[in-house]
Amino acid sequence: MQNFVFQNPTKILFGRGTIPEIGPETALFGKTALLVYGRSSIKKNGIYDQAVASLTDAGIQIVEHGNVRTNPVLSHVREGILLAKEHKVDVVVAIGGGSVLDSAKAICAGAMVEHDVWLFFKGKKSVKTALPMLSILTLAASGSEMNSAMVVTNEETEQKFGFANKLLYPKTSILDPEATFSVPADYTAFGAVDAIAHILEFYFTTEDPHTPVHDRFMEGLIITIMESCERVLKDLSDYQGRADLMWCATLALNGLTGAGLGKVGFPMHLIEHSLSGIYDVPHGAGLSVVIPGWMRHASQERPVKFAQFAQRIFKIAGEDTATMAAEGISRLEAWFQSVNSPTDLGALDIPEADIPKIAENCLALAKVWRMREYTKEKIESILKLCC
Amino acid sequence: MQNFVFQNPTKILFGRGTIPEIGPETALFGKTALLVYGRSSIKKNGIYDQAVASLTDAGIQIVEHGNVRTNPVLSHVREGILLAKEHKVDVVVAIGGGSVLDSAKAICAGAMVEHDVWLFFKGKKSVKTALPMLSILTLAASGSEMNSAMVVTNEETEQKFGFANKLLYPKTSILDPEATFSVPADYTAFGAVDAIAHILEFYFTTEDPHTPVHDRFMEGLIITIMESCERVLKDLSDYQGRADLMWCATLALNGLTGAGLGKVGFPMHLIEHSLSGIYDVPHGAGLSVVIPGWMRHASQERPVKFAQFAQRIFKIAGEDTATMAAEGISRLEAWFQSVNSPTDLGALDIPEADIPKIAENCLALAKVWRMREYTKEKIESILKLCC
Incomplete structure (x- = not known):
């Protein structure tokens, strides 16, 4: 075995009926949340409604940033960063699979700097501070729900790059297997x-x-x-x-x-x-x-x-x-x-x-x-x- | 699978040559440390000297509390609590196996309350706050280095009781396999x-x-x-x-x-x-x-x-x-x-x-x-x- 450092602070709430925990968990980190999600599926299967109700009950103001696509793209991340800055959000809540969670992490990092977020992916800048991020997972795949990594595609250059930073572990991730029934x-x-x-x-x-x-x-x-x-x-x-x-x-x-x-x-x-x-x-x-x-x-x-x-x-x-x-x-x-x-x-x-x-x-x-x-x-x- | 909550925030530093990290890691949590350890072994194999040198180099004042015995006893934990209070220590550093680490955790909890620490073990009181604790592990056995549990024997009643509390995860645990060569x-x-x-x-x-x-x-x-x-x-x-x-x-x-x-x-x-x-x-x-x-x-x-x-x-x-x-x-x-x-x-x-x-x-x-x-x-x- 080689020397290593291991620390993973993410809190996992696993199981049936855990989605309504998102409000109280998010409230630990602030009052205004950017809600990042994908296309129509979470609106069809009721997860969106459950999450929004829980966040609202917990007194969270929601700023919406939907339409993250599979193989998430840089332009959409940049839009999310602008929204996060404009509304001075305290926290980012992601509902989706790896594409959504990865976009949310990139927004958490990009919202705290003046330079372009892509510089993190190119290894030209390193993350010094980031907004807190929570997630509700809807796809078993990427592992993004309990790690500090993200992958985004720069559609102009056709480059799909990834990086990781310890400030970007989700604070809390909610894993309800029933949320994946519609996959x-x-x-x-x-x-x-x-x-x-x-x-x-x-x-x-x-x-x-x-x-x-x-x-x-x-x-x-x-x-x-x-x-x-x-x-x-x-x-x-x-x-x-x-x-x-x-x-x-x-x-x-x-x-x-x-x-x-x-x-x-x-x-x-x-x-x-x-x-x-x-x-x-x-x-x-x-x-x-x-x-x-x-x-x-x-x-x-x-x-x-x-x-x-x-x-x-x-x-x-x-x-x-x-x-x-x-x-x-x-x-x-x-x-x-x-x-x-x-x-x-x-x-x-x-x-x-x-x-x-x-x-x-x-x-x-x-x-x-x-x-x-x-x-x-x-x-x-x-x-x-x-x- | 049943519903669960999982969160384990302990930072593990694993491998050869990691003991000198104890000073910088401890300095993140304060200036005065209670150093809890067992009997003679760590003084014979050089681990004590390495740790003390690292702590001193990092500007940490050390209050000694040695002589923890196998199957650690309540009376010795109580003495440690008195020492921690008297010297207003900021942090507890444990060097040893499960007995030492468990004693240190009990001291971390007991030092913050006026009532007897045994009430935690009897389930009569719950931990609301605790001193931060770090460890250098010298025995592969208890798992105490990355969990929130501890076991102590009340020698008056011959009761060996244990409890756990999420505030008692070690902040950092140093696991150098060479530190167990002398076991x-x-x-x-x-x-x-x-x-x-x-x-x-x-x-x-x-x-x-x-x-x-x-x-x-x-x-x-x-x-x-x-x-x-x-x-x-x-x-x-x-x-x-x-x-x-x-x-x-x-x-x-x-x-x-x-x-x-x-x-x-x-x-x-x-x-x-x-x-x-x-x-x-x-x-x-x-x-x-x-x-x-x-x-x-x-x-x-x-x-x-x-x-x-x-x-x-x-x-x-x-x-x-x-x-x-x-x-x-x-x-x-x-x-x-x-x-x-x-x-x-x-x-x-x-x-x-x-x-x-x-x-x-x-x-x-x-x-x-x-x-x-x-x-x-x-x-x-x-x-x-x-x-």
């Missing part, structure tokens, strides 16, 4: 893929060969995510399946899986960000395309960990690590297909001829994330394995 | 038993039949604790083994294993507290005596979970859950013996004839902990299985 099958699966991807990034990129605590924790999460996703796809209103999926997705990226692994990278996210940044495909769908290709490429270098993955996740026995690794990757790929998440670029209508352009796009983020080993040639060769 | 083999094993016991309490007492996220997390911790304990017993200075043991013990009782399990009990601790409360045996040694007996008793009622334990921890296959459960319990008992932790009352020099007296002692804590199903008869029948 359709495709986005449920994409969310599960995203959560699995977060775990795989840590699992396969740590260079520490001795991480038994972390490995077993992550393997347990992956198995439970797959099981609960399958359960939910049979019945979208299966409470236990929704609950397991939700809590696993949170635990997958709340800092605990990586604490002690030393330097890790996010190569699958690096490449996927170019797919959703350029083609606006769902993030989870992009990931299920990139993951098998990246794994096939990376397993050439370090087959032992990939064989462990095959053995512990899919009970694949054997002697030859390369064979076991290959079979484990194929089984994961087959699982993605079984939940109707795409596994090749063609399924996303992205032509193979675009690979050089995608790789070029990746390089800017690889520079910001200090992943210089991801050269254009390397990214292209991985993308060729995704066809 | 001898017996206490290393007792610490591993304690950590396993914390997990088993949650694992077996939840009444929720569907807890896959939690089960897999806990099973991974148990297996890793056993593996790392074996590794350390072969070489007390094995860094990776010490590190895994330390982090597993912390994760075993930081709130995460139980979040979502609903109502759980601590029956094995309930009974063991009477053993160490009356006979002053090491807590872990008392636990390895109580655990197999309690498991044999409890597995009669719910063999399925015990069979799952047998299957996932010891790879025991079979059809009959009762047989699998029994074999799993025997294997755990054999493991305790393999690390030289006792598994019957006789090995602790406690005569079987004392069982009624022990059971009587248990009842007071069962009342405070609201475990009224633990009648004298039930406790006696469990203790008879521990002979």
Whole structure:
């Protein structure tokens, strides 16, 4: 195990009937809240009404900032920052999935400075102070509800960048599995893929060969995510399946899986960000395309960990690590297909001829994330394995 | 999964060379610190000197309160409270294992009130404010370094009671595995038993039949604790083994294993507290005596979970859950013996004839902990299985 610092102050309120807690929790941080949310779904399923009633009962003035879109865009974040400044809001309340929560975090940081918020994403400025942020989660996927990270797309430059800062942990996140009942099958699966991807990034990129605590924790999460996703796809209103999926997705990226692994990278996210940044495909769908290709490429270098993955996740026995690794990757790929998440670029209508352009796009983020080993040639060769 | 609230604000600094962080971390909370520690070990292994140098360099005035003993006693906590009040300390720094950390927490609570600190343990008063507390951990066992609980023995009444309050999470805990190199083999094993016991309490007492996220997390911790304990017993200075043991013990009782399990009990601790409360045996040694007996008793009622334990921890296959459960319990008992932790009352020099007296002692804590199903008869029948 490597040295680490771990601290995660987010308060989680988990379970049925927790949404009405948003008012009292928000009132701890101020009187005027910017309410950030997406498109129509929370108005259809009643979550918007419940939250607004609770906030109003708690004496909170609400400033609305709806219409956050999937793969949230910088222009909309900038509008939110202007609103937050104009109305001198004390606190930001996000209701939605990762896109909404990430936008809200960026607004919390951007509202406290005079410079453009994109400078944080480019690593040119660091966050020194931020508005407090609370969330009601409506999609099990990003883990944003209990971490300090956010990802936003600059639609002018087609750059999908992310950063993290400890001031941007949500103060309180409300996780009611029933709030995810209305998520359709495709986005449920994409969310599960995203959560699995977060775990795989840590699992396969740590260079520490001795991480038994972390490995077993992550393997347990992956198995439970797959099981609960399958359960939910049979019945979208299966409470236990929704609950397991939700809590696993949170635990997958709340800092605990990586604490002690030393330097890790996010190569699958690096490449996927170019797919959703350029083609606006769902993030989870992009990931299920990139993951098998990246794994096939990376397993050439370090087959032992990939064989462990095959053995512990899919009970694949054997002697030859390369064979076991290959079979484990194929089984994961087959699982993605079984939940109707795409596994090749063609399924996303992205032509193979675009690979050089995608790789070029990746390089800017690889520079910001200090992943210089991801050269254009390397990214292209991985993308060729995704066809 | 059941509804839950989870928030754990403790900052963990983990790894080699982290002890000198204690000064700067403490300085965030004040200028005068009560330094709580045990007997001679930290002066022999240099940890005391390192910590005092760091605190002094950070401008902290130190008030000493050493000589905390294993199974810490109320009278010594009361002395610490008087010292804290007399010197108007701003912060308490604990260096030691669970006994020291628990004493320090009790002092943090007691120093802010005029009434006797024991009223908190009896559930007659609740903590409204507390001094901030930081720790340097020197024993992998109790989990006190990242939770809000403490246990102290009232030596006048032979009552070993515990309570928890969210104001008593350590602000910062420093976990340097090298600080545990000097822990001898017996206490290393007792610490591993304690950590396993914390997990088993949650694992077996939840009444929720569907807890896959939690089960897999806990099973991974148990297996890793056993593996790392074996590794350390072969070489007390094995860094990776010490590190895994330390982090597993912390994760075993930081709130995460139980979040979502609903109502759980601590029956094995309930009974063991009477053993160490009356006979002053090491807590872990008392636990390895109580655990197999309690498991044999409890597995009669719910063999399925015990069979799952047998299957996932010891790879025991079979059809009959009762047989699998029994074999799993025997294997755990054999493991305790393999690390030289006792598994019957006789090995602790406690005569079987004392069982009624022990059971009587248990009842007071069962009342405070609201475990009224633990009648004298039930406790006696469990203790008879521990002979």
